[in-house]
Amino acid sequence: MKSRCNSLRCLKMRRIRSKDPIVIVAVFVSVSCFLVLILSVFRLPDVSFSSNGSMTSIKVKKVNKFPDKSGIIGKFGSMMIEMLPVDLSFTVFVPSEMAFERDLRLRVNDSLVGEKANDTYAILTRVLSFSVVPWKILSESVPYNEETTCDSLSGFKLYVSKDVDGMLVVNRVRSQRVDIRKGEMVIYVMDGVIMEAEFEQSVRPNDDEDED
Missing domain, CATH: 1.20.5 (Single alpha-helices involved in coiled-coils or other helix-helix interfaces)
Structure with missing residues (x-):
C-alpha cells in the first residue's frame, strides 16, 4: 500500500x-x-471628456520633432504636428502660417515671446483637437463632388470633399497642399483654421484693437 x-x-x-x-x-x-x-x-494623447461624454480637449506630449525645412507648414503647424505620436495613423489639417495670422492673429515673432507663449500653446492644442482625424485620409481616396463626414479628436464634425483640382475642402476651408507624409501621418496645409463656432468666438481678434 x-x-x-x-x-x-x-x-x-x-x-x-x-x-x-x-x-x-x-x-x-x-x-x-x-x-x-x-x-x-x-x-497616446490624453483626452478629457465633458459631462455629456463627448471629447472636449486633448492634452498632448511632444514625442517627435518636425523640422519644416521647406517652410511649407510653418512654425505653428510644426508645433501642432510635434504634439502627436509619429508612429500612429493621423490626418492633420494644419492652418497655413498666413491663416494663423489672419484668423487668430498669431505671429511667430510676437506670439511665442514671454507670457504669450503659454496662451499660444493652449490655442494650438485646442485647434489641434478640431483638426486631427485618428486615421489616414489620402486625397485620392476622397471622391469628387461628394461629402464625407468624420469626427476629429474632440468629436467635432468634419465635412470633407474634393475639388476638381484635387484640393480638399474641410468645413469650407480649402487646402493649399495635400498628402504631405510624416511617418504614419498625412498632413494637409489649409487656407484657414478649422474650429467650432464657440471657440472661434472666444479667440476672434478685436477689430478695434487692430485699428489702434
Whole structure:
C-alpha cells in the first residue's frame, strides 16, 4: 500500500514539474503584453471628456520633432504636428502660417515671446483637437463632388470633399497642399483654421484693437 502511495505521489510531482515551463511561458507572455499596453497608453494623447461624454480637449506630449525645412507648414503647424505620436495613423489639417495670422492673429515673432507663449500653446492644442482625424485620409481616396463626414479628436464634425483640382475642402476651408507624409501621418496645409463656432468666438481678434 505504501509503495502504491509513493508511486502516486511521484506521478503527481512529475505532472506538476511538467506544467512549470508552460506556467512560466504564460506569465512571461502576460507580463510582456501588459508592458506593451502601458507603453502604448503613455504614447497616446490624453483626452478629457465633458459631462455629456463627448471629447472636449486633448492634452498632448511632444514625442517627435518636425523640422519644416521647406517652410511649407510653418512654425505653428510644426508645433501642432510635434504634439502627436509619429508612429500612429493621423490626418492633420494644419492652418497655413498666413491663416494663423489672419484668423487668430498669431505671429511667430510676437506670439511665442514671454507670457504669450503659454496662451499660444493652449490655442494650438485646442485647434489641434478640431483638426486631427485618428486615421489616414489620402486625397485620392476622397471622391469628387461628394461629402464625407468624420469626427476629429474632440468629436467635432468634419465635412470633407474634393475639388476638381484635387484640393480638399474641410468645413469650407480649402487646402493649399495635400498628402504631405510624416511617418504614419498625412498632413494637409489649409487656407484657414478649422474650429467650432464657440471657440472661434472666444479667440476672434478685436477689430478695434487692430485699428489702434
